Amino acid sequence: MQIAMIQDEIVPMEEVGSVYLDRGVFFGDGVYEVVRSYNGKVFALEEHLQRFAKSLAAIGITKVDIDEVRARVQQAFDTAGISNAKIYFHITRGSAPRNHVYDKNLEPNFFLTVTELADDTEAKNKGIAVSTHPDWRWKRCDIKSLNLLPNVLARQDAAGKGCAEAIFVDDAGLITEGASSAFFGIFGQRLQTAPLANNILPSITRGFVIEANKNVGLELVEKSFTPAQAADADELFIAVTTQDIVPVVKFDDKIIGDGKPGSSTKQLMAEFQSLVL
Numbered sequence: 225m226q227i228a229m230i231q232d233e234i235v236p237m238e239e240v241g242s243v244y245l246d247r248g249v250f251f252g253d254g255v256y257e258v259v260r261s262y263n264g265k266v267f268a269l270e271e272h273l274q275r276f277a278k279s280l281a282a283i284g285i286t287k288v289d290i291d292e293v294r295a296r297v298q299q300a301f302d303t304a305g306i307s308n309a310k311i312y313f314h315i316t317r318g319s320a321p322r323n324h325v326y327d328k329n330l331e332p333n334f335f336l337t338v339t340e341l342a343d344d345t346e347a348k349n350k351g352i353a354v355s356t357h358p359d360w361r362w363k364r365c366d367i368k369s370l371n372l373l374p375n376v377l378a379r380q381d382a383a384g385k386g387c388a389e390a391i392f393v394d395d396a397g398l399i400t401e402g403a404s405s406a407f408f409g410i411f412g413q414r415l416q417t418a419p420l421a422n423n424i425l426p427s428i429t430r431g432f433v434i435e436a437n438k439n440v441g442l443e444l445v446e447k448s449f450t451p452a453q454a455a456d457a458d459e460l461f462i463a464v465t466t467q468d469i470v471p472v473v474k475f476d477d478k479i480i481g482d483g484k485p486g487s488s489t490k491q492l493m494a495e496f497q498s499l500v501l
């Protein structure tokens with residue numbers, strides 16, 4: 225008899241629910257997105273859907289209609305009635321008994337949550353501390369995959385050090401990005417961040433920071449930098465959908481600037497808000 229055991233209960237294999245057999249659980253075999261709303265309006269949904277479509281294509285999940293995903297996101301958001309919401313959704317390849325090789329006819333599984341965004345006023349006003357962590361991820365970080373174990377371990381390590389984000393450092397000693405954010409440094413009039421490549425996520429917020437900077441006028445340099453250079457920066461910040469721009473005032477043990485959010489970062493934050501409203 226083929227069986228499964230769920231907690232302490234023996235279940236015949238054919239009665240095991242599809243949630244337990246989800247390839248997302250076995251293999252992280254799926255991709256996800258996080259979108260947010262500002263004041264009752266979903267922000268940058270098309271950009272997120274485009275990236276989602278690319279992630280799906282990159283891992284060969286072909287049966288998904290993006291128009292339907294858009295409709296589901298909108299329907300769920302409207303139903304929740306949360307004005308500043310975080311909308312998480314993922315699609316996994318489907319459910320089947322564990323086997324690395326998959327059947328191309330599997331029906332993908334869709335899952336979505338709409339929750340209230342946490343109040344981040346204090347983080348934005350005071351800035352956050354971050355700590356570095358080795359980048360243990362795979363070579364396709366441009367895919368927004370459900371495989372987030374390195375990110376989880378890095379964030380947990382940072383939290384244990386009282387830090388709000390972990391900053392990944394690759395084998396060459398260069399910063400790639402945050403464990404769940406893009407990372408920027410300001411050096412004089414230069415705004416610097418890692419170039420888009422397979423080793424980082426093409427962050428939607430990163431794109432809007434670059435857009436916001438057109439009105440701030442810093443020189444954009446898409447070139448990776450080291451932790452030592454970051455520690456010496458005039459200003460640092462992270463960028464992520466759920467929080468847009470958050471100033472970084474402590475990098476490992478080093479206080480950045482005067483330990484308060486810097487003026488260029490504040491200008492970028494203000495410009496960002498004007499893109500949102």
Ligand code: PDD
Pocket residue numbers: 258401402403404405406425426427428429430463464465466
């Ligand atoms: N994280 N880099 C990584 C590794 C990320 O996981 C994220 C987002 C970003 C920022 O991307 P965007 O600007 O598109 O949100 C960069 C999401 C929010 C998460 O995993 O919860």
